[in-house]
Amino acid sequence: MAVVAVQAYTGEVRDRVENFHGNQLLYIGWEDHLMIASPLAFLFPPTMRFGDVLEKALPNAFGVHPEWEKIDWNQAQWFKSGQAWTPNFNQTLAENGLKHKDVLRFRTPGLTGIKGTCS
Amino acid sequence: MDMKVAAKKLGLKERYAAMTRGLDWETTYQPMDTVYPYDKFEGIKIHDWDKWEDPFRLTMDAYWKYQAEKERKLYAILDAFNQNNGHLGVTDARYINALKLFLTAVTPLEYMAHRGFAHVGRQLRGAGARVACQMQALDELRHAQTQIHSLSNYNKHYNGFHDWRHMHDRIWYLSVPKSFFDDAVTAGPFEYMVAIGFSFEYVLTNLLFVPFISGAAYNGDMGAMAFGFSAQSDEARHMTLGLEMIKFMLEQDPANLPIVQGWIDKWTWRGVRMLTIVGMMMDYMLPKRVMSWKEAWEIYFEESGGALFKDLARYGITIPKCVAQATIEKEHITHQAWTTFYQYGAAAAFNTWIPEKEELDWLSEKYPNTFDKYYRPRLEYLGEQAKQGKRFYSTTLPMLCQCCQIPMFFTEPDDPTKICYRESDHNGEKYHFCSDHCKEIFDHEPEKYVQAWMPVHQIYQGNCFKPDVDPTAEGFDPLAAVLDWYNIQFGRDNLDFEGSEDQKNFDTWRQTAKSNG
Numbered sequence: 001m002a003v004v005a006v007q008a009y010t011g012e013v014r015d016r017v018e019n020f021h022g023n024q025l026l027y028i029g030w031e032d033h034l035m036i037a038s039p040l041a042f043l044f045p046p047t048m049r050f051g052d053v054l055e056k057a058l059p060n061a062f063g064v065h066p067e068w069e070k071i072d073w074n075q076a077q078w079f080k081s082g083q084a085w086t087p088n089f090n091q092t093l094a095e096n097g098l099k100h101k102d103v104l105r106f107r108t109p110g111l112t113g114i115k116g117t118c119s
Numbered sequence: 120m121d122m123k124v125a126a127k128k129l130g131l132k133e134r135y136a137a138m139t140r141g142l143d144w145e146t147t148y149q150p151m152d153t154v155y156p157y158d159k160f161e162g163i164k165i166h167d168w169d170k171w172e173d174p175f176r177l178t179m180d181a182y183w184k185y186q187a188e189k190e191r192k193l194y195a196i197l198d199a200f201n202q203n204n205g206h207l208g209v210t211d212a213r214y215i216n217a218l219k220l221f222l223t224a225v226t227p228l229e230y231m232a233h234r235g236f237a238h239v240g241r242q243l244r245g246a247g248a249r250v251a252c253q254m255q256a257l258d259e260l261r262h263a264q265t266q267i268h269s270l271s272n273y274n275k276h277y278n279g280f281h282d283w284r285h286m287h288d289r290i291w292y293l294s295v296p297k298s299f300f301d302d303a304v305t306a307g308p309f310e311y312m313v314a315i316g317f318s319f320e321y322v323l324t325n326l327l328f329v330p331f332i333s334g335a336a337y338n339g340d341m342g343a344m345a346f347g348f349s350a351q352s353d354e355a356r357h358m359t360l361g362l363e364m365i366k367f368m369l370e371q372d373p374a375n376l377p378i379v380q381g382w383i384d385k386w387t388w389r390g391v392r393m394l395t396i397v398g399m400m401m402d403y404m405l406p407k408r409v410m411s412w413k414e415a416w417e418i419y420f421e422e423s424g425g426a427l428f429k430d431l432a433r434y435g436i437t438i439p440k441c442v443a444q445a446t447i448e449k450e451h452i453t454h455q456a457w458t459t460f461y462q463y464g465a466a467a468a469f470n471t472w473i474p475e476k477e478e479l480d481w482l483s484e485k486y487p488n489t490f491d492k493y494y495r496p497r498l499e500y501l502g503e504q505a506k507q508g509k510r511f512y513s514t515t516l517p518m519l520c521q522c523c524q525i526p527m528f529f530t531e532p533d534d535p536t537k538i539c540y541r542e543s544d545h546n547g548e549k550y551h552f553c554s555d556h557c558k559e560i561f562d563h564e565p566e567k568y569v570q571a572w573m574p575v576h577q578i579y580q581g582n583c584f585k586p587d588v589d590p591t592a593e594g595f596d597p598l599a600a601v602l603d604w605y606n607i608q609f610g611r612d613n614l615d616f617e618g619s620e621d622q623k624n625f626d627t628w629r630q631t632a633k634s635n636g
Contacts, residue, residue, distance in 0.1 A: 003566035004307065006160050011566035013548055015576045025579065027518040027551065029527075029538055035497055035511075037459040038526040039518040039538060043579045061515040066500075081542060101549040103518070103540060118536035119497035 017100040024100040026053070026093065030062055031107040032118040039103065050096050051089035067111045077107040135176045140169075143246035157242045161307035163379075164372035168245030171367055174359040175251050182254060186261065189349050193265055196345040201272045207632050210338040211406035212277075212625035213616055216469040218270055218343060219279040220400060221331060223468060224296045226266040227287040231300040233259035235315060239308040248367075251360050255316075258353040265346040272342060276628075277621050279468045279612040286468055289583070290605050291516075291574035292396075292460070294524045298571060299393050303386075305567075309368065310382050316361030318386035321427065324354055325419040326394050330401040333409045362427075369434040376435050381563070388441040388556040392523040398449075399456040402482065403474060411485035416449040441556045447532050450486055454494035455528045461501065462513045463526075466598070468607050470616035473502035493535055510615055514598060516575040521550040521568055522557035529553045545569065 003009065017024055024046055029039030040061050044053065054073065062068055078085045081103055087096055098104075113119040129137065146154050158165075177185075199205075209215065233256050240252030274280035287293050303314040332347030365383075368375045398412030410418075420442075428438040457471075464471035474482065479498065482490045501511055517526035531537045541552040545565040552558040561568045577583050581590055584600045599609065607613055611620050 003564045004161055004310070006157065009566065011569040013546070013569045014571065015573060015580075016548065019580045021581065023579070025576065029518070029540075031538075032536060034455075034528075034530075034536070034538070035458075035500070036513065037455065037462055037517070038528040039540075040513075040515045041518045041575050041579070042515070061513070064511055064513075082540060099549070101551070103542065103549075103551060105540075114500045115496040117493055117496045119493070119500070 015101070020100075024093070024098075026098060027101070027103040028053075028058070028061075029103070029105045030065075031105050032111065033062070033065055033067065033108075033113050035065055035114060035119045036062055039105070044093060046094040046098075047092050049090065049092055050087050050098075053093070054089065067108075067113065070111060071108045072110075075109050077109065079105040079107070131178065131181065132176065134178050135173065138178055139173060139247040139250045151244065155242060155244045158244050158308055161309050161378065163309045163368055163375050165244065165368075166371055168247070170370070171245050171247040172363060173247045173251065174363045175254060175356055177254055177356075182257070186257075189352065190261075190265075193345050193349045194268075197269055197272075197342055200342045200345070204628075204632065205339075205341055206273060206276055207625070207629050208339045208341075212621050213404065213470070213472065214338045214340070214406050215273060215277050215621060215625075216279070216471075216616070217331075217334070217400050217404040218273055218340070219277075219469040220396065220404070221343075222266065222270045222280060223283045223286050223290070223293055224396065225327075225331075226263055226270070227284060228296055228300050229259050229263035229266060231304060232315060233257075233263060235259075235300070235304045235311055238304065239311050242308045248364070251363075252312075255353075255357055255360060258350075258357070262346075262350045262353070265349055269342045269346040276624065278608065278619075279470075279621075282606045285606055289574075290468060290607075291463075291466065291578075294572065294574045295396065296393060298524050299389055302389065302567075309364075309378075312361065312364040313379060313382035314386040314389070316357070317365050318361075318383060318390050320354065320357045321361045322387060322420070322424055323390040323394060324358065325423065326415055327397055328354070329409060329415050329419065330397050330405070334401065334405045337407050337409050338405055365431065365436075366434065369436070380436060383436065384439040384441060384556075385560050385563075387439040388445075388554075388560070389523065391441065391445045392525060392553075392557070395452045395456050395525065398453040399460070402453040402485075403457040408481060411482075412453045413449045413485060416445075421446065444532050444554065444556065448529070450489040451493070451530065451535055454482075454486075454490065454498075455530070458494070458497060458501070459517070459526050459528050462511060463517070464615060465512045465514075465609075465613050466602065466605075466607070468605070468612045470614065470619045470621060472616040473498055473505060489535065505615065505617070512614075516578060518551065519573050519575050520553035520557050521571055521573070522552055522560050524571065524573060525553060527551070527553050 003011065020043065022045060023043045026042045026044055027039050028042060030036060042057055044057070059068070078087055085104070145151065152159070236252045236256035236259060240249050240256055243249050243252065270280060287297060303311050306314060328347065328351055332344060332351065335343035335347060365379060368379050401409065401412050401415060425438070428436065460467060461471045461473070479495055483495060504511055519526055527538060527540070529539050531539045539554055541555060541558040543550050543552070543558055543562055543565070548569070550561060550569070552561060578597070578601055583604050584590060585604050588600050589595070590597065602609055616622055
């Protein structure tokens with residue numbers, strides 16, 4: 001039973017991709033850097049180049065962290081829904097297989113946050 | 120000669136029986152199932168409503184008399200508090216921010232509780248249970264009213280109190296308490312009774328009252344204390360009603376047990392998640408602290424709740440499995456929540472701040488296993504940044520849990536350095552959760568939670584601007600437009616406490632009260 005109700009019904013999916021005016025949601029979290037308290041929600045067109053996410057969107061969101069400047073992006077490890085994943089920076093989100101409401105995490109080896117506390 | 124026999128006056132018990140049983144009847148023009156259409160679909164089987172033990176035994180006239188007496192006392196205290204500028208007697212203007220959170224987050228829930236119990240008080244087939252619910256519906260309405268009256272005095276002097284009802288339906292963090300109650304009132308009557316009557320009133324109410332009311336008293340706020348005590352004297356009845364409903368369902372039919380257990384599991388977790396905000400208030404927003412969240416959890420949940428579940432074991436009820444995780448999290452969640460509010464302090468209708476050194480020391484002492492190791496360096500760093508004029512405000516919206524709607528700041532139960540990510544696919548759509556328990560709640564009834572009004576997603580869909588706003592206009596500032604829609608006055612209601620209007624006014628007024636200068 002998908003819902004306990006007087007009669008069975010199908011719920012309106014309030015966050016379906018059609019409601020985002022041509023954009024899609026992408027969640028991104030930076031592992032071991034919890035000064036930025038939670039993963040963040042971004043709204044991007046599926047035609048956006050993945051490299052632009054890295055170069056244009058993420059600095060605004062995570063750049064305030066003192067370790068942001070120290071990141072070696074060649075070393076960074078990516079995870080999609082918790083599974084290891086390799087992005088192609090010159091391809092679009094859609095070409096990278098990223099769908100509406102996908103969640104990415106990146107790990108930056110060697111960087112462990114403020115005073116090594118994963119903050 | 121006729122003997123005139125004086126009509127025997129009915130005793131309280133008889134009057135109560137007459138009201139709850141004598142005035143009830145089996146309908147014949149319409150089938151009972153049509154008159155009471157909502158008390159069967161949840162699968163709860165009731166064979167004999169007459170077995171319902173009335174926990175209150177209050178008649179209407181006794182109720183009015185008793186409550187009127189309390190109201191008189193309450194308003195006498197409030198008048199005295201207000202006329203003597205009692206607000207200047209609180210420990211520190213930071214405390215007042217806890218009241219802003221209370222008025223916008225909790226008071227509207229009192230009103231929703233009124234609506235919920237009024238609904239259930241119509242829909243249950245047993246007259247005794249209906250009357251008890253109607254009485255509680257009146258209590259809840261009184262609680263909403265007395266809180267609004269008490270806190271209205273603060274609105275004359277401080278920011279952030281001006282549009283609490285409007286804010287409750289809109290502001291991102293207020294969707295946490297709002298969706299909690301919406302979930303409860305859109306359930307069937309029996310689930311509502313477990314959600315609010317039992318899990319919330321019985322299992323978790325103490326954790327709400329310790330910080331708000333003891334905290335208010337401890338910080339010199341006689342106004343909030345007065346409404347708190349007035350409300351608290353009703354809580355004993357409310358708790359009894361919730362527990363009676365649980366026992367009644369379990370005694371009526373053994374098939375009710377798994378359904379009731381499922382609701383207890385769900386609503387204990389829903390409540391625990393919502394109380395994160397309360398815990399944060401205890402640890403961070405009260406200048407004089409009553410006890411830590413961890414201590415409150417240990418006394419009121421682990422000890423009192425443990426005893427309650429022991430009592431229910433004879434019906435086959437077991438302690439909810441989420442308790443294990445909540446017990447681990449008691450050392451973490453308040454710190455995680457406060458740093459989140461601090462980071463989003465530009466989008467909150469109250470001021471935020473980094474605790475002073477003595478306060479950090481208190482937290483270190485109260486949380487010896489976690490605070491220095493994980494959270495103190497984070498707070499100290501943010502404090503130093505603020506002193507250098509680089510106060511951290513995040514302008515990117517957080518990812519939320521589809522069930523509790525709290526930003527995904529909770530960490531893995533076995534690793535406080537890793538955010539806990541969980542997800543489900545339903546009909547080709549992805550949904551994300553902060554915990555196994557929130558995911559389980561969704562997986563049990565996905566068609567309910569796919570409809571959730573998620574504040575972050577609503578902002579991105581363009582639904583959180585005033586109607587005349589043009590998001591395509593040049594220089595459009597979406598966050599400013601959202602704050603405008605929230606009716607948060609930028610620079611007055613939000614941002615850091617340091618340098619806020621409330622801070623300046625409070626200091627000036629208190630000086631004026633103490634000296635001629």
